[in-house]
Amino acid sequence: MAGGKETPRQKMIGMMYLVLTALLALQVSSAIMEKFKLLDDSLQNANQITNVNNGNSEKKIAKAVDQAGNKEADKAVLKRANDVRNETSIIRKYLHSVRDKMIEVSGGREEDGNYKGSKEETAIEVYMVGTEGAKNGEGYKLKQQVNDFAAKIAKITGNLHLGKPLCLDGKDNPMFAKNPDQKAKDFANVSFAQTPMIAALAVISTIEADVLKLESQALEELAMLVGASDIKFDVVQATYTAKSSVVAAGTFYEAEVFLSASSTAIIPKVKVDGAGELKVEGGRGKLKFKAGAGAYDKEGNSKQTKKAYVTIANKGKDTTFEVKIEYIVSKPVIRVQSGNVSTLYVNCGNKLQIDVPALGAEYNPSFSTNGATIIKGSTKGAITVVPSGAVPKIRISVASSGTPIGVEDFGLSNIPKPEIVAMVNGKPVDEKNGMAAPGPRQITVVAQAEPNFAKALPGDSKYFVTEWNCMLVRGKRPVAQQRFSSGMGNITTFASQATPGDRILIEVTKVQRANFQGKREDVKIGTVIKNIPLN
Numbered sequence: 001m002a003g004g005k006e007t008p009r010q011k012m013i014g015m016m017y018l019v020l021t022a023l024l025a026l027q028v029s030s031a032i033m034e035k036f037k038l039l040d041d042s043l044q045n046a047n048q049i050t051n052v053n054n055g056n057s058e059k060k061i062a063k064a065v066d067q068a069g070n071k072e073a074d075k076a077v078l079k080r081a082n083d084v085r086n087e088t089s090i091i092r093k094y095l096h097s098v099r100d101k102m103i104e105v106s107g108g109r110e111e112d113g114n115y116k117g118s119k120e121e122t123a124i125e126v127y128m129v130g131t132e133g134a135k136n137g138e139g140y141k142l143k144q145q146v147n148d149f150a151a152k153i154a155k156i157t158g159n160l161h162l163g164k165p166l167c168l169d170g171k172d173n174p175m176f177a178k179n180p181d182q183k184a185k186d187f188a189n190v191s192f193a194q195t196p197m198i199a200a201l202a203v204i205s206t207i208e209a210d211v212l213k214l215e216s217q218a219l220e221e222l223a224m225l226v227g228a229s230d231i232k233f234d235v236v237q238a239t240y241t242a243k244s245s246v247v248a249a250g251t252f253y254e255a256e257v258f259l260s261a262s263s264t265a266i267i268p269k270v271k272v273d274g275a276g277e278l279k280v281e282g283g284r285g286k287l288k289f290k291a292g293a294g295a296y297d298k299e300g301n302s303k304q305t306k307k308a309y310v311t312i313a314n315k316g317k318d319t320t321f322e323v324k325i326e327y328i329v330s331k332p333v334i335r336v337q338s339g340n341v342s343t344l345y346v347n348c349g350n351k352l353q354i355d356v357p358a359l360g361a362e363y364n365p366s367f368s369t370n371g372a373t374i375i376k377g378s379t380k381g382a383i384t385v386v387p388s389g390a391v392p393k394i395r396i397s398v399a400s401s402g403t404p405i406g407v408e409d410f411g412l413s414n415i416p417k418p419e420i421v422a423m424v425n426g427k428p429v430d431e432k433n434g435m436a437a438p439g440p441r442q443i444t445v446v447a448q449a450e451p452n453f454a455k456a457l458p459g460d461s462k463y464f465v466t467e468w469n470c471m472l473v474r475g476k477r478p479v480a481q482q483r484f485s486s487g488m489g490n491i492t493t494f495a496s497q498a499t500p501g502d503r504i505l506i507e508v509t510k511v512q513r514a515n516f517q518g519k520r521e522d523v524k525i526g527t528v529i530k531n532i533p534l535n
Helices: 008-024 030-067 072-105 122-128 138-157 187-192 197-225 357-362 451-456
Strands: 235-242 255-262 269-272 279-281 284-286 301-314 317-330 335-337 343-345 350-355 365-369 372-376 382-387 393-400 403-413 419-424 442-448 462-474 477-484 488-490 503-514 520-523 528-533
Touching: 030 072, 030 197, 072 122, 072 138, 072 197, 122 138, 122 187, 122 197, 138 187, 138 197, 187 197, 269 284, 343 382, 350 393, 365 372, 382 393, 419 503, 419 528, 442 462, 442 503, 477 488
Parallel strands: 343 403
Antiparallel strands: 235 255, 269 301, 279 284, 301 317, 335 350, 350 382, 365 393, 372 382, 393 403, 419 442, 442 488, 462 477, 462 503, 503 520, 503 528
């Protein structure tokens, strides 16, 4: 059975029940019989104390009714408390009569008061279980009587949760449900079959403890209803509300300071639109949610509202108070760090660091965009954006833990064309002044990235000349010609034919670029012509 919080005494009784179950599984001996007797005596003593406490609870309800002016609603609560006590008294008398009968059928008492038949099992089984298959033992009646008592208590209090059965069959009892030898047994068999008389008495005492526990919970609930027509506040404290807990230097701090009051006897239910029912601690619902807004004003603020509902039991019925929660969502500032913040290069790995400082450790970013691929980096907020060039600009949407934060726009730039340079002995050739005949034996043709692009994206600015022609030209007529598929070309054969006044013509037809991932693509440069005069 579930209910309110258990007292230390109730926890002790529960532990005794576990001990009882363990003892039942052991071989019966005189020492064990003594332990059963000790356990039963302890349970009976605890039950007497609980009964006295429950009687005091009834008296406290009566006193509270009198102090509140004997209102009809409160007197009705007292009547229900009296009914709970009467029903408990009836079932306890019945349980004690069963105890007395067990003692009687097992041989009665010795002159010193001890039981004659402490180890007696057969007589107990016949009395409590009955003849085999007939189910006519007192245990079946006991189960019905005790479970009917729980149902009556639930009806009196109006709390159906208190009506759960106290006497359970093996399959319904968590202690036996997984035991193949016990789960098929009904309550009478699992509790009293092959059970020594002294152990059976302890079982009855445990059931009585459950009965008294249920009575205690019922009286506790009824006590909370006394004076329910008056909301009594017993906790008063000074508090304040401020427009904002963060104030910039030079601005005004505004707050309201006042007394707040609450009641320890009232446990409200608090619900908030969009947040459901809140956890209540100290009479206050704990509200926590991620703030968001669909649109912001020109100052970057968005006014939001939520409705909260606080429900308490009042005059036997639920009374709900409504309050409007107003707050302002400030648009977080998105900070972008990059070597080239405003412009992204098409088909390049543009590295960005996107942060939202206002979120601090709560920042858990995700990004989406149009017309580009986003590759997440190894650190929070680090991304690589690869635009496809399909759209004129890139919009990157920033969110944190699924909550939209804002959008950042970036313009696009095409990759600047590289400069083709002819190199001899590691130095650029002077195309204006040329070289002495018969000219170089080897020429290297390279494609050099535009300096700003190379500085911004060094990983995307690696070029390779993969096709070019080299000709020895005299006047307008080619004298010799070679074709190369790499940047370096050996033109030793030109030396035997070259004379002053000739020129070496270089015609570059194909250049490739390697991107940040090492993938190559053709660069559209057309045909680039370079001339080296021979003097």
